[in-house]
Amino acid sequence: MxxxxxxxxxxxxxxxxxxxxxxxxxxxxxxxxxxxxxxxxxxxxxxxxxxxxxxxxxxxxxxxxxxxxxxxxxxxxxxxxxxxxxxDIFSYPEYLYEQAKNKTRVVIGGSHGKTTITSMILHVMHYWDKEVDYMVGAQLEGFDTMVRLTDDADFMVLEGDEYLSSPIDRRPKFHLYRPNIALLSGIAWDHINVFPTYENYVEQFQIFVDSMTNGGAMIYNTEDEEVVNVVENATAHIKKYPYKTPEYTVENGETLIETPDGPMPLEIFGKHNLNNLAGAKWICQHMGIVEEDFYEAIATFKGASKRLEKIAENNKTVIYKDFAHSPSKVEATTQAVKEQFPDRTLVACLELHTYSSLNPEFLTEYKGALDSADVAVVFYSPHAVEIKGLEEVTKKQIEEAFRRRDLIIYTNPLDFRTFLFGQELEDKAILLMSSGNYGGLDFEDLKGLV
CATH class of the missing domain: 3.40.50.720 (NAD(P)-binding Rossmann-like Domain)
Known part of the structure; x- marks a missing residue:
């Protein structure tokens, strides 16, 4: 070709x-x-x-x-x-479907968690030398590319993004894959430049579920009320498999999950990641991996790139960066770090960088998102707002949206850097959440702090 x-x-x-x-x-x-x-x-x-x-x-x-x-x-x-x-002109997802139409298509959908869940599945398959085709939205340890296509693999695992397919195809990508096996992790309004109302956004997930092949298997998170509504109202003839966060404990900065063989330590942490793990287990079982083998493999999973990625650590300090930017992701990630290090002062820094997060109408969705942090910081660039052609955002609007009187707000990259590098780091956890870089911050420089 x-x-x-x-x-x-x-x-x-x-x-x-x-x-x-x-x-x-x-x-x-x-x-x-x-x-x-x-x-x-x-x-x-x-x-x-x-x-x-x-x-x-x-x-x-x-x-x-x-x-x-x-x-x-x-x-x-x-x-x-x-x-x-x-x-013949194809969008990216259309061409992936062309490559996978004769395979069993496994599609991971949801407003959050889909990259991590897809990464978990691929980690388990790689651990047990199971050859599968795939497309995932992050670079994974042990994988050369984010896409693999062969003529021989029986399965193709696809991260199901709800964003548009191409400039001439305005359908969400995950509407095009027609999954045999699918997962829906959660629904939280995002991409408001494309889906201007919450109802319109939720509708895309209903279409996704209804696009499944007859007799397909839908694995879904029962802890998300909107997911339950969407799956239970589906018109497609599908089998439904619910999942929820498994029992776990945190001891001395280590997370242990309850398994049939007793507590097992994990490299990852956070309730949202344990919830993701439960969904990944169901998918892997549908792909032929027994529960015992899943646990053996997942114990070595360190996380997807840019998802709670550890930058630096010593006995008294830990610094993480995370791709979180939407309200639900910010809240879950902040809670996860505080739960993992309850005795440390958590300094959570969020950059408002995306179209949605810089929109005054959407800002109110962040109410309570940083409540788990001991010190909450928001950075945004007025220049980025101007470039995106959005209405000006004020510090007062941000403070009112997050509902924290002690919220620290920076608009100048140098001021934010001075704050960050001026921190007394003993007994602290630093969390940097952004899909950008805080106006030019080199995360590698932070390694010199600990």
Missing amino acids: RVHFIAIGGSAMHNLALALHHKGDAVTGSDDTIFEPSKSRLNKYGLLPESFGWFPEKITSEIDAVILGMHAKEDNPELLKAQKLGL
């Missing part, structure tokens, strides 16, 4: 390009700019475009498939040329 990528440099797109290259397809691509690590990884396999920009002359009738990334625009000259030639 000859496959061309329009906007090859994206995190998901370049991983799919690498997967197809490893499979033996002839891959080309274009982009107007490509950053690290995509740039080096594409270059390693000879897939980096010779120059940046859009070149319609690259698009010929010899191309079997064009894959269109979200970064491209509807008037992209290469897209227009492909349309003119009548070539």
Whole structure:
């Protein structure tokens, strides 16, 4: 197959390009700019475009498939040329379905936890040398790429993102996979630039559940009321398997989960991660892994990249970073760190960075999200608000939204850095939550603090 990528440099797109290259397809691509690590990884396999920009002359009738990334625009000259030639044009999820339509498709959906659950499943499969195809939204230890495609694997595990498929396909990605086995972890309003109302957002998950194949298996979190409503109101003819957080204890900064063979220590921690683990166990059992083997494998799981990732630690201090940015994720992550280190002062720092989090109408969703922190800090950039074309956000609005009178708010990156590096770290836990970098903070520098 000859496959061309329009906007090859994206995190998901370049991983799919690498997967197809490893499979033996002839891959080309274009982009107007490509950053690290995509740039080096594409270059390693000879897939980096010779120059940046859009070149319609690259698009010929010899191309079997064009894959269109979200970064491209509807008037992209290469897209227009492909349309003119009548070539087969796919969004990223459409092409994944094409590769997986003859396999058993396992799709992990939910507003939160899907990357971690998918990572847990793949860790267990890798531990027991079970070959599966996959697509996951984070780089995993022991895996070269975030996408794997083969002709031989019976299963394909897909992280089911609810965001839009492409500039010319406004359907959520997870509507396109038609799962045989699926999981729904939780529903909490997000992506308000695309789903302007809570009801509209929830509807996407109802469509997802109803898109399952007849007789499919739906594993769902019974601790999320909206998930229960969606699954129980499904019109699809499916089997339903509920799960909930298992019993666990925390002793001296270590989490132990109750198993049929007694308490077992884990590398991960936090109620939300134990809940994720319960869902992953059900999925793995449906994929042929018995409970005892699941526990043996999951005991060595250290977490997905950027999910409660430990930056530095000594006997008195620990520093974590986490991708959490939506209200439910922020609340769960903050609670998890406080529960793991109850005798330490928790300094929780949140960067408001996404379109949703910087929207004044959405800010109220953060009520109580940082309540578990002893010291709560919010950083945001007024320049980022301006770039996104949003209404100005004030410090007073943020303080009222979080409902904390002692909330510390920074808008200047240097002021935030001074605060952070000026901390007396003995008996403290530092938690940095963001999908950005606090206006240029190098997280590696924090290793020098402990």
